[in-house]
Amino acid sequence: MSFMDDVNATPNLKGTLRPGLQALSAANKAHVNLESETKLLGSVDVDTALKKTHPQAARWDYVVGKKQGESAHLHWIEVHPASSTGNIAEIEAKLVWLTGWMRGTPLLNYPRSVVWVASGKSVFNSRHPKLKALAARGLSFAGGHLTI
């Protein structure tokens, strides 16, 4: 099964895979840099795709597939403000939702990075204990720019 097949096999994501970073809004795309050798397998706007079926959920923004050898590595990207400590609880809620939702999908089987990208100025630096607590739950904080 390819990444595309698994996206299509995921409930409510059928037909949502877009080439490259096209699933990302222009504003959010500006926060993602691609290394010259990176080969993308496409991206999905998870948030929009699941809006109807999970209207009240703290939905995650995107998943981006990157070719890694013969397989794929998935970047689960949330572009979210990092302008106050209140944002930590919002991200925690999204992370809880993501892990729970992912459990019922074939996308769980891929190696992954789960990343919070600051949408504006950040009040957190990497020494912040809350960021370390999030790291211990599997979430990286990329600052304002993620390079994949």
Place this chain on the structure above:
Amino acid sequence: MKRLTLKNIGQIQEADLSFGDLTVLVGPQASGKSISLQWLKFLLDAGLIQQQLHTYGLDYGGSLPDFLDIYLGEGMHSIWRDDSEVRVNGKPVDVLKRISRQQRTKTESVFLIPAQRVMTLANGWPKPFQGYSAGDPYAVRAFSEKLRMLMEREFTGTGPLFPQANRLKLDYRNLLQASVFGDFKLTVDKVQSQKRLVLGSGSNHLPFMVWSAGQREFVPLLLGLYWLMPPSKVARRGEIEWVIIEELEMGLHPRAISAVLLIVLELMTRGYKVCLSTHSPQVLELVWALETLRQYQGCADDLLDLFEAPHTAVLLDMANQAIAKQSRVYYFEPGGPVKDITHLDPASSVAQEASWGGLLEFSTRANDTVAKVVANSPSFALNGFSAEGQ
């Protein structure tokens, strides 16, 4: 001086430094931070430096290479090349002329506390200027001599040097006592007529070599602070306007660094312009907080909370003034131009600013490593609960 520009000097390709009330230099070892600060001292205190070198029989004969070997230390003549340049406030400085002509002004406007300060008390008492070898940097010798003068002129009586009622405000003394000295007092005793500094608790007196590394590093810094804050109602010592402290964090626990940083704010509110070189992210945390407090109208209480300091009237007044001060942070990148990273925005697209001049790199990598391992572990998906339930 508002702006100092150094080009093609030693490791420095170009450093264009505009000074704030607090200016912090960060960067790897041997990237030019210390050299820049010593140039600042030289350019402002050339007359005094010439006089001291002459008084102690150090003759450079008008030669720039010889002067640099004496002033910066043996072998340092090599930092100056044909294309080297120094500018002050945008105007070029004829360095050779500056060192070869006797400068009229002999006052001291820059007080430099060097990174090698622990050497000054190697025998438990400050060494005099001429107690060093000719190849030792001027900054160490001059600082050591200043401490010797302080001890001879201002600590002739009995009683401890720390804590002492008329030196440092009570709030600072309490913080330093708790974070650096514990139950000990800094006093002077004699061994066969030779005075020495000791840390005493009851009848037990510990000589210099028995002190903790942090105490050995801190006591010369403390004496330097005593020099800068005389026990009178005068805010500053003599004509001194600038204070340079190299690596104030050396040997100190974060709580002690915090106490010293609070005293740095006190120096700023006394009207000193303070320049620090550092490898400590904690120092940049302070600048980051100060800049944010100023930008978002934070108050003195917020600043004192950062230090877990008591909200006394004295400290509130100091903190109020400190928030209004301007800070600058520069990153010395080996082989590249010095970068202004004052905003210290962790989300900045400029990598050097986001990583605070590399001081956050390891912390970021540690977070990423932990996150990667956890995100790919079998237990990751057990973090959450069923999406259908939401």
